[in-house]
Amino acid sequence: MHKTRHLSVIGAGYVGLATAVGLAVRGHEIDLVETRSDRREALLAGTMPIHEPGMMAAFADPEVRGRIHPLGAPRPGADLILVCVGTPVDAEGRSDLSQVEAALGSVADYVTSGTPVVIRSTLPAGIGEAIAARVGGHGSRVFSNPEFLRQGTALEDFLQPTRVVIGTFDNVDEDALAMVKEVLHDGDSPLLVVGMAEADLIKNGSNAFLSLRLSFANELAVLCEALDADVLKVIEGIGFDPRIGIRGIQPSFGFGGSCLPKDLCALTNVGKSRGVRMHVAEAASEANSSHQRHFADRIEGLMTPGSRRIAMLGLAFKAGTDDVRSSPALNVARMLLERGFEVVGFDPHASRNAAHELPTLAIAESSEAAIAGASVVVIATEWPEFRDLDWAGLVGTMASPTVIDGRRLLDGKRMRELGYRYEAVGAPSGDSSRSTTSPSPVH
Numbered sequence: 001m002h003k004t005r006h007l008s009v010i011g012a013g014y015v016g017l018a019t020a021v022g023l024a025v026r027g028h029e030i031d032l033v034e035t036r037s038d039r040r041e042a043l044l045a046g047t048m049p050i051h052e053p054g055m056m057a058a059f060a061d062p063e064v065r066g067r068i069h070p071l072g073a074p075r076p077g078a079d080l081i082l083v084c085v086g087t088p089v090d091a092e093g094r095s096d097l098s099q100v101e102a103a104l105g106s107v108a109d110y111v112t113s114g115t116p117v118v119i120r121s122t123l124p125a126g127i128g129e130a131i132a133a134r135v136g137g138h139g140s141r142v143f144s145n146p147e148f149l150r151q152g153t154a155l156e157d158f159l160q161p162t163r164v165v166i167g168t169f170d171n172v173d174e175d176a177l178a179m180v181k182e183v184l185h186d187g188d189s190p191l192l193v194v195g196m197a198e199a200d201l202i203k204n205g206s207n208a209f210l211s212l213r214l215s216f217a218n219e220l221a222v223l224c225e226a227l228d229a230d231v232l233k234v235i236e237g238i239g240f241d242p243r244i245g246i247r248g249i250q251p252s253f254g255f256g257g258s259c260l261p262k263d264l265c266a267l268t269n270v271g272k273s274r275g276v277r278m279h280v281a282e283a284a285s286e287a288n289s290s291h292q293r294h295f296a297d298r299i300e301g302l303m304t305p306g307s308r309r310i311a312m313l314g315l316a317f318k319a320g321t322d323d324v325r326s327s328p329a330l331n332v333a334r335m336l337l338e339r340g341f342e343v344v345g346f347d348p349h350a351s352r353n354a355a356h357e358l359p360t361l362a363i364a365e366s367s368e369a370a371i372a373g374a375s376v377v378v379i380a381t382e383w384p385e386f387r388d389l390d391w392a393g394l395v396g397t398m399a400s401p402t403v404i405d406g407r408r409l410l411d412g413k414r415m416r417e418l419g420y421r422y423e424a425v426g427a428p429s430g431d432s433s434r435s436t437t438s439p440s441p442v443h
C-alpha cells in the first residue's frame with residue numbers, strides 16, 4: 001500500500017485532468033491548479049470540463065471528487081508538483097513554451113525550498129537546462145515524465161500506462177526520484193529512467209512514428225482510390241507481417257488532434273535547431289495536409305451543378321473526445337467554406353468547441369437537421385451513433401442522396417441498396433459511372 005501524498009497538478013486540460021483524477025483514484029490529495037475560471041467552476045460544480053467518458057464516471061464518485069481541490073494558483077505544502085500545461089506550436093512551427101515557463105515560475109519558490117517538480121507536458125527534446133533555469137537551476141529536483149494517454153481512454157491509459165518514462169538530470173536527487181517513482185509508477189508497467197533529452201525524444205519520437213504510419217496508411221488509401229482497390233484489405237494483408245505491426249490503423253482522410261501534428265512539427269524543428277534535417281517527419285506532415293486537400297477535392301467533385309449545402313457529421317478530431325484541435329474535419333470544412341459552399345456541421349460532443357474554433361461553420365442541432373436539404377453528407381468522425389442513424393428514412397430528406405465516408409464507418413453495400421451514392425476513403429467506387437482512368441491529382 002503506497003503512502004497518501006499531497007500533490008499539486010498544474011493545468012486542468014486533458015492531461016492534467018487525467019493525472020488529477022487518476023491520482024485521486026489511487027487515494028492521493030490533489031490541488032488542481034487551473035488559470036481558466038470556467039474549468040475551475042465546472043469542477044467545483046462536480047462536472048468534468050471535457051468529454052472523457054472514463055474520467056466523467058470516476059469523477060462522479062464523491063470520494064474521488066472530494067480529494068480534488070480546484071485552485072487558481074499553487075499553494076504551499078505539496079510533496080510533489082506535476083506540470084501538465086499546454087505546449088502548442090506557433091505559426092512558424094516552433095514550440096511555444098510560455099505556459100510551461102509561467103507554470104514553473106508560479107512554483108519556483110517551492111522547488112527552491114525542496115519540492116520536486118515533474119513536467120508531464122510534452123517538451124521538445126534538448127531544452128532541459130532552460131527548463132531547470134526557470135526553477136532557480138535546481139535541476140536535481142526537476143523531472144520529465146511524458147504522458148502517453150490517448151484521448152477517449154485517457155484515465156484507463158493513465159492508470160495502466162504502456163510504459164512509465166522518467167527523465168532526470170545527471171545530478172539527480174535520489175530521494176526526489178524515489179518519490180517520483182512511488183507516485184507515478186504504480187503497477188507493473190515497464191519503467192525507464194533515462195536522461196532528460198532521451199525522455200522527451202521518446203515522447204516526440206513515438207508521436208512522430210504514429211503519425212508517419214497514419215500518413216502512410218492514408219497515402220495507400222488515396223492510391224487504392226485511383227486503382228479501385230480496397231485499402232482495408234491491403235492494410236490487413238500488410239499487418240500480418242509481425243515486423244510491420246500496422247494492424248489497428250484505420251485509414252482516413254488525415255490525422256489531427258493536439259499532439260500528433262504539433263509533435264511532428266516540434267521534432268522537425270528540434271532537428272533544424274541542431275542541423276539535422278528530419279526528412280521523414282517533414283514528409284509525414286506534408287502528406288497529412290495533402291490528404292485533407294484531396295478529400296476536400298473529392299467532396300467538391302460530388303457536388304452537382306448548383307448545389308451548395310454539405311452536411312459534415314463529426315467535428316472532433318476523432319471519436320470519443322470533444323477536442324477539435326487540428327481536427328481534419330474542421331480543416332476540410334474550412335476549405336469547403338473558402339470555396340463558397342455552405343457547410344452545416346454536427347457532432348454529438350464537439351459542436352460547441354467547433355463553433356468556437358470555426359465561427360463561419362453553421363452548427364445543426366442534430367445529424368438529421370444537418371442532413372436535411374444537403375447534397376452531400378460527409379462522415380468526418382467515426383462516432384458510432386452515425387452508423388446507427390435511420391439512413392433509410394433520411395434518404396428522402398436530402399437534395400441528392402450522396403454520402404462520402406471519410407472513416408469507413410458505414411456499410412457501403414447497404415447504403416447503395418438504400419438509394420445513396422456512396423463513396424469512401426480508400427474504397428473502390430462501387431459505381432460503374434466513376435472513371436478510374438482519370439485519377440484526381442493529390443497536391
Ligand SMILES: NC(=O)c1ccc[n+]([C@@H]2O[C@H](COP(=O)([O-])OP(=O)(O)OC[C@H]3O[C@@H](n4cnc5c(N)ncnc54)[C@H](O)[C@@H]3O)[C@@H](O)[C@H]2O)c1
Nearest residue numbers: 011012013014015033034035085086087099103121122147
Ligand atoms: N491531449 C492529449 O491527449 C495529450 C497526450 C499526451 C501528452 N499531451 C501533452 O500534455 C500537455 C497538455 O496537453 P492538454 O491536451 O492537456 O492541454 P490543454 O490545453 O487541454 O490543457 C492545458 C491547461 O493548462 C492550463 N494552464 C496553462 N497555463 C497554466 C498555468 N500557468 N497555471 C495553471 N494552469 C495553466 C490551461 O488553461 C489549460 O486548461 C501538452 O504538452 C500536450 O502536448 C497531451
